[in-house]
Amino acid sequence: MANSYHAIVIGGGHNGLIAAAYLAKAGARVVVCEARHKTGGAADTSAPWPDLPDVRVTTLSYVMSLMPDTILKDLEMERHGYRVHAVGPYVVPLPDGRVMIEYDDPKQNYEEFAAISKRDADNLEQWEAWMGGIADVLGPVLMTTPPHLGSRRPGDLLDQLRLVVRFRGFDEKKVGDVTRLFTMSVADLLDRFFESDEIKAAMSINGLIGTWAGPREPGTGYVMVHHSIGDVGDGTMGSWGVPEGGMGGVAEVLERSARSFGAEVRTNARVEKVLIRDGVAQGVVLEGGEELHAPIVVTACHPQITFLRQIDRNELPDDFVNDIENWSSRSGTVKVNLALSKLPTIAEKPEWTDFTGGFEIAPSIEQLETSFEEARHGRAASLPFSDGVIPTVLDPSLAPEGIHVMSLFTQWVPYTWASEQPQDELEAYADRVVDAYEQVAPGFKESVIARQVIGPYDMEQEWGLIGGNIFLGELSANQLFHMRPAPGYADYRTPIRGLYQCSSATHGGGGVTGIPAYACVREIRKDRKRRGGRG
Numbered sequence: 001m002a003n004s005y006h007a008i009v010i011g012g013g014h015n016g017l018i019a020a021a022y023l024a025k026a027g028a029r030v031v032v033c034e035a036r037h038k039t040g041g042a043a044d045t046s047a048p049w050p051d052l053p054d055v056r057v058t059t060l061s062y063v064m065s066l067m068p069d070t071i072l073k074d075l076e077m078e079r080h081g082y083r084v085h086a087v088g089p090y091v092v093p094l095p096d097g098r099v100m101i102e103y104d105d106p107k108q109n110y111e112e113f114a115a116i117s118k119r120d121a122d123n124l125e126q127w128e129a130w131m132g133g134i135a136d137v138l139g140p141v142l143m144t145t146p147p148h149l150g151s152r153r154p155g156d157l158l159d160q161l162r163l164v165v166r167f168r169g170f171d172e173k174k175v176g177d178v179t180r181l182f183t184m185s186v187a188d189l190l191d192r193f194f195e196s197d198e199i200k201a202a203m204s205i206n207g208l209i210g211t212w213a214g215p216r217e218p219g220t221g222y223v224m225v226h227h228s229i230g231d232v233g234d235g236t237m238g239s240w241g242v243p244e245g246g247m248g249g250v251a252e253v254l255e256r257s258a259r260s261f262g263a264e265v266r267t268n269a270r271v272e273k274v275l276i277r278d279g280v281a282q283g284v285v286l287e288g289g290e291e292l293h294a295p296i297v298v299t300a301c302h303p304q305i306t307f308l309r310q311i312d313r314n315e316l317p318d319d320f321v322n323d324i325e326n327w328s329s330r331s332g333t334v335k336v337n338l339a340l341s342k343l344p345t346i347a348e349k350p351e352w353t354d355f356t357g358g359f360e361i362a363p364s365i366e367q368l369e370t371s372f373e374e375a376r377h378g379r380a381a382s383l384p385f386s387d388g389v390i391p392t393v394l395d396p397s398l399a400p401e402g403i404h405v406m407s408l409f410t411q412w413v414p415y416t417w418a419s420e421q422p423q424d425e426l427e428a429y430a431d432r433v434v435d436a437y438e439q440v441a442p443g444f445k446e447s448v449i450a451r452q453v454i455g456p457y458d459m460e461q462e463w464g465l466i467g468g469n470i471f472l473g474e475l476s477a478n479q480l481f482h483m484r485p486a487p488g489y490a491d492y493r494t495p496i497r498g499l500y501q502c503s504s505a506t507h508g509g510g511g512v513t514g515i516p517a518y519a520c521v522r523e524i525r526k527d528r529k530r531r532g533g534r535g
């Protein structure tokens with residue numbers, strides 16, 4: 001039958017596409033239903049300015065790193081056009097007018113740090129070793145299906161035991177390190193190694209990206225490690241890189257891969273309802289009434305969309321509905337995309353022309369904390385922090401010669417702007433971001449020939465990022481591992497038999513990792529094998 005499939009995937013973000021590709025590769029007849037006119041979700045490239053049709057921006061997400069080698073290889077992503085350019089050194093202006101450069105190379109980095117604090121430069125190696133040790137432990141856990149912690153069913157007890165065995169190498173010191181990581185703020189963690197506020201501010205950004213929390217908030221330590229994990233146990237994941245064609249280029253590669261294995265991809269296909277009979281998934285109903293049928297349905301969109309809108313709450317346990325209703329999904333992030341007529345010239349370092357890395361605005365821990373506190377109290381930050389990248393330096397295909405695009409990831413505005421966004425205040429906030437770059441690089445403002453500002457409301461309305469959280473759910477300790485997105489349902493299964501979940505709001509998610517989709521299909525195949533069905 002035309003509308004009959006083995007599996008239906010709701011949402012064509014990168015996770016939905018990866019799930020479909022793996023299912024199709026395993027021989028399933030699978031269809032992806034994406035609400036928008038194109039796939040990719042938050043991995044998107046667009047041409048936002050009608051006057052500049054050849055100028056493309058990486059609309060929301062902007063750098064790759066967290067996708068494991070296994071996925072790249074299994075889905076033949078290189079063959080389908082996947083190319084990534086490693087980012088270069090980061091330019092970090094300091095409040096006293098000097099400019100620090102953060103290199104990947106430890107020797108060069110030592111010299112830069114030593115110019116600010118000899119003690120901090122001396123501690124850098126110890127810090128890298130500490131972070132590396134933690135990331136090496138936590139990395140492989142990202143690829144593991146979380147066990148049902150607390151459950152007394154024999155199979156679940158066995159899974160819990162396996163987890164204990166996995167951590168048998170931990171000594172008391174390591175347990176202490178991990179405890180600190182999950183309970184301390186990024187500022188407090190950095191205090192243990194560094195004295196210079198400027199250095200700590202620059203390094204804290206990884207703990208704040210996409211996070212509704214200032215640098216002094218407990219738990220931000222984990223977010224920093226999440227962004228620094230380099231190995232999930234199957235080979236290293238590269239350092240941050242700019243993908244060719246922007247992040248939408250990655251989505252195109254994934255769509256090509258999924259189609260090559262036989263998956264069908266439908267856009268403008270918004271799912272209104274999940275069809276359920278006797279607690280078992282039967283398929284979906286699209287906007288307009290068309291029904292698609294399959295014994296397996298995989299949701300790859302925000303959990304509040306699927307479990308609160310697409311399913312009648314009577315079909316779900318009350319506890320689970322309550323957990324999903326309370327799923328925290330704030331971040332107060334604003335993305336600003338610019339078209340520039342020329343590259344910036346830094347007043348204090350006019351000879352610097354390497355913009356292959358980031359260009360940061362993060363003057364001090366105090367300033368970052370103040371920015372968050374302002375947003376927490378309902379006002380957009382007077383001096384937002386910004387993680388800037390100019391992808392055209394590495395990938396000229398995004399704009400005609402002579403034009404550069406700049407992606408500015410900024411925080412914070414009040415998270416409540418996801419429901420109601422004062423447009424004039426949003427634009428004024430973006431003005432302040434541009435002004436901050438102007439102060440460091442005079443002439444910057446004049447070089448801006450076009451600007452796109454995307455706030456939490458736009459993210460929720462256009463991309464289904466409920467609450468404006470960039471990870472589809474905060475990476476706070478209470479929403480990680482066996483809690484993501486709800487205790488008892490972190491193994492990619494749901495209370496509905498045949499309905500699975502694999503968005504970024506499940507374990508391994510938080511970024512363009514593809515890990516939730518990979519792990520979810522692994523669980524689907526396990527269930528099918530157990531029931532003697534198609535592998």
Ligand SMILES: Cc1cc2nc3c(=O)[nH]c(=O)nc-3n(C[C@H](O)[C@H](O)[C@H](O)COP(=O)(O)OP(=O)(O)OC[C@H]3O[C@@H](n4cnc5c(N)ncnc54)[C@H](O)[C@@H]3O)c2cc1C
Pocket residue numbers: 010011012013014015016033034035036039040041042043059060061062063064065066269270271272300301302305333334335409459462463464465469470471472502503504505509510511512513
């Ligand atoms: C501003 C910003 C910057 C970021 N920067 C980075 C970065 O540099 N690097 C990084 O790794 N990560 C970054 N992230 C995070 C990353 O982009 C996300 O975590 C990831 O893309 C989420 O992927 P997903 O497939 O789980 O969900 P999504 O990409 O959100 O996909 C879900 C899809 O479901 C669709 N959908 C919603 N409702 C329905 C429906 N009813 N029917 C059918 N389809 C539906 C949506 O349209 C969407 O396409 C950033 C995110 C944002 C917003």
